[in-house]
Amino acid sequence: MANTMKNIEFNPASYSQWQDAAVKALKGKPFESLFTKTAEGITLEPLYTQQMLVDQLGDQLQKQVATIRSNEYSQQFTVAQQAYGDTAEQFFANVEESLQRGNEAVTIDSRVNFTWDEAALTKVASYLTEYSFKLIVQGQDDALLKAFDYIAEDKASQVEGFIISPKTVTLSKFGKVRTYCADAAAVHNNGATAVQELAFALASAAKFANEEESFDAFAAKFFVNFAVDTQFFMEVAKLRAFKVLWQAFTAAYGKEVAVPVVAETSIRSFSKYDVYVNLLRAGNETLSAAIGGVDVFTVHPHDVLSKPTEQSIRIARNVQLVITEEAHVLKVQDPAGGSYFIESLTNALVKDAWAYFLQIEEAGGIDAFAAQFEADVEEAYNARVKATQTRKQSLIGTNIYANPEDVVATEENVQFAHVKRIAAPFESLRAEATKANAKAAILPFGELKKVKPRADFVAGVLNTVGIVAEQPAPLATVEEAKAFLAQTDASYIVVAGADDDVKANIAAILEAKKEGQVVDVAGRFKDDEEAFAQAGVDGYVFAGQNIIEKLQGVLATTKEGQR
Known part of the structure; x- marks a missing residue:
């Protein structure tokens, strides 16, 4: 039997043959019912073939794949777990434990329950000189930034990390600290589509580039921060599409330079009820981030909307460690490369995002286009909310399979209180x-x-x-x-x-x-x-x-x- 099985050959089926079989299985439903329209306005087909991909991209396919691979900033997936703690002592004890147990980049949001006094800032400074980092601050006057004052001048050149802020901050003497952040995660959490996020990232880059004396000076400070949602294939394609778009953007300046892609799990898909579903969402999002080619990644604990516990923080860290150590996706460069579906989706995002970016630039840039951009994002958010409330989009544990006995935590994490979560209307009602x-x-x-x-x-x-x-x-x-x-x-x-x-x-x-x-x-x-x-x-x-x-x-x- 084994020898017989080895010799069996299956004739390849054409798309039309597959379509005929699908129509028969639908029992009267139209074939078009298998097509899906995404929030980005992209129609997903029920089947993708090699010929479809060739027809769509032609000679551009190899160029797209090569561009994505050549724009890889690093070959690492850096675990950047965020630290939590009610007191400074507890906070730094958690930082130490995380670094001992697999965390690779110190991640701190300045909005904590204790004061950033001299002792705390000195402690932060010691970490900044020893580890890469990601700091989330609220502007130039944020108390956490004073930690840089406690770093000796002879160590300034060793300091390397990222600063995310609503308004760009300026740091002198720290040339390896990137402060020009295209924070696509912020617009993501307001409801933006993948196309809007990508266009925003490019428009932000254009703004920063125009503010610097040279493109090289801008590129040395720039990075992009994405939030990765539960739409698995769309998020993989979004991250890959950014690299294609970035190549086109830098080519306009006669340059070719890779840029770091920092990312985090999406909070807009999180819910306060049935919080363990958030863990499943985070795992899904982390895998898509790894496949998409993220350089630095943060997994938010499943109970982050209220108050993370030691257990939830450990689980969040282990989600990344399991994927990096056991899933083996990082052992392959561009794991999604060549996928008929993902390559087609990547190309669709590139085209639509580039067109929207040009629209922003023609209007005078992201600042001049701000009102229209906010209106476009609001429209996308309302459409997503409607899809959830009509169950066209499932949110497990919230709009379907809800547990009526579940009790929501009374505490609220102020760091994410502003996020326009699609579960919020259900929780309020x-x-x-x-x-x-x-x-x-x-x-x-x-x-x-x-x-x-x-x-x-x-x-x-x-x-x-x-x-x-x-x-x-x-x-x-x-x-x-x-x-x-x-x-x-x-x-x-x-x-x-x-x-x-x-x-x-x-x-x-x-x-x-x-x-x-x-x-x-x-x-x-x-x-x-x-x-x-x-x-x-x-x-x-x-x-x-x-x-x-x-x-x-x-x-x-x-x-x-x-x-």
Whole structure:
């Protein structure tokens, strides 16, 4: 059998043959239903072939791959774990432990709970001379920057690291400290798409380059900081696309120089409820960062929105160590190179981001274009929020498979309080529903096999805001349904059943509807809305509905009924 298997040959299938098989498997659904439109406006195909890639890129394919590989700043994936601590003693003890257990770059956000006094700054200075670093500060007057005053002049040339700040800071005598940061992570956390992030990075670079006396002086200070989201292939392509774009950018100045790519896991995809899902997100994001060619990376602990613990910090560090030591992706240069899908996606991002960058430059640069850029990012954010609230985009533990028993931490990490997280509207409404002690019930009417899918769907929707609905076994008769309506103390009830059963019996069932009760029906009954309204139906719960808008209306209505 083994010899026979070795000799078997499979004839390659053409795209048209695959398409015919897919259409047959779809059983009446259009083939176009397999295409996906991303937030960037890029249409993802269900299958990518070598011929498609050649048709799209032609001779440019080899150039794209070569450019990405030649623009590699380093061959390392530097672990840059952020330090935490309530006191200076605890903070520096955590720094020491992290360095002993695999951390490679000291990462400090100046917004801490203790004072950056002389002792603390002297301690920081000792680390800056010994290790590479990433500092997150709030401007030139940030107290943490005074640590550089405690570094001896003869050691200044050894100091090497990155400073991220909303406004560029100036450091004299520290030539290896990069202070020109295109902070794409900041616009990412406001809702930007991959195209907008890439264009912003280039536009920021153009601004800094124009402010320096020479391109070489600018390049020595410049780096880009990305946030890596959960859209795995898009994020790999984004990081690779930046290297292609950077080559085109430097070529305009007659230069060819690589630039460091610093990155971190995305906070906008994090949630306060079911925080261990954040760990899964961080792992996914870290792998895509490693494949995409990041030089320095920070993994945020899964409970970073509240207060990281020793355990969560250790897990965050180990996420990086597992990928660097055990996944072996770093043993291959450009692991995604040659992938039909990722190369096509990389090329699409390059084209769209370069076009948007030129639009920014034609308007006078990123400062002149600021208002329009903010409006574009806001539009992208609103689209992403809508996709989450209508479940076109899943956010596990938040808009789907939510755990209603989960309790959110009361503490809030001020470092990330400003991030426009897509889970935030669900968390706010959940807090409101909990405070109102909202009571809901599901009235399952009909056979179990017909009732269960819709009843489970409704229960899942209510779970997203922490409501656990009362639900009896399926009720077979109108009398049983009326009896349930009469005895339940729930102010919000959803009738779940097969279409025909609901149409035939809803009027009779709602004869028992009590004053103050809000009764919805599971499903979409467009042709019966008038009749249902006359029978006493208040609304509907159905797939594709905006969950937040629906549940906000339910809470408002039930509150009025309780007055």
